[in-house]
Structure formats: structure tokens, C-alpha cells
Amino acid sequence: MLKSGLIIGAVGLVLALGGSLITPLCVPCLALFLGLAAGYLSGVFDKPGQNSEALKKGALSGAIASLGTIIGQIIGALINAATVDAAQAAEIMKEFGYAVPGDMESFYAIGQIGGTVCFSFLDIIMMALFGLLGGILWWKMTGEKQSQPTIIEG
Numbered sequence: 001m002l003k004s005g006l007i008i009g010a011v012g013l014v015l016a017l018g019g020s021l022i023t024p025l026c027v028p029c030l031a032l033f034l035g036l037a038a039g040y041l042s043g044v045f046d047k048p049g050q051n052s053e054a055l056k057k058g059a060l061s062g063a064i065a066s067l068g069t070i071i072g073q074i075i076g077a078l079i080n081a082a083t084v085d086a087a088q089a090a091e092i093m094k095e096f097g098y099a100v101p102g103d104m105e106s107f108y109a110i111g112q113i114g115g116t117v118c119f120s121f122l123d124i125i126m127m128a129l130f131g132l133l134g135g136i137l138w139w140k141m142t143g144e145k146q147s148q149p150t151i152i153e154g
Helices: 002-022 028-047 053-082 087-093 105-145
Strands: none
Touching: 002 028, 002 053, 002 105, 028 053, 028 105, 053 105, 087 105
């Protein structure tokens, strides 16, 4: 569980850093696949003997991995905030046809911080839930077969 969480967390850090440079909206999409991978890998590494144990380990593995994606998202948001100022963001909003608020400096800062915090919480929840789903997937594909008792006739 810890091993799979740390591996996927490291991958998530890199992917979330790159994704959040584009937009913070990319990271929850990544969380779906990273959570599944963490949950499935927890089954591969730990080989739990019961369905409930596979679910628990999958969910915890997804939650552990979410820490890496959160760190990546925070770093990406900081880089994004340092390279794109409020005037550039206003210009991008105008190009897409959005109304630009009068106090763009405050709006942009609150949007950067608020978006990162909200998406970080969303990442934790999504990765834990999809980690649970990854645990179910591992159990259905592999776990059931390994835990069935063998009957020896003799």
C-alpha cells in the first residue's frame, strides 16, 4: 500500500506539475487514472487475501498517492502565478470572450489560491475513491483466483 502510493505519488507529482501549468482543471482528470493505478498496484504489491482488505489498501494507496499530486499542483500553481500576471490573464480571458472584473489583481490571486486548494481536496477524494475502485479491479482480476482454497482429494 505504501509502496504503490509512493510510486504513483511520484508519477502524480510530475504529471500534476505539468498539468497545472496548463490549467488546474487538468489535475482532477489525472487523479482518476492515478487513483486507479495506485489501487491496482497496492493489490499487486501487497496481495491481500480478502476483498475488504483489497478495498481498504486500494483506497489508502490512492490517498497516499494524492499527496504527490497535491505537491505537484501547488508547485505548478506557483510557477504559473510567477510567469503569468493578472494583466496577461485578463488578456487571455478577453480572447475567450469572458468579462474581465475591475479588480483583476485580487480576482486572479484569489482564483489561483482558491483553485489550488479546492482542486487539492478534490484530488484527495477522487484518488481515494478511484484507488478503492482499483482495489476492486485487482480483486476481480487476480485476488479471487489466488485466495480460493484448493481441494485435495485423496
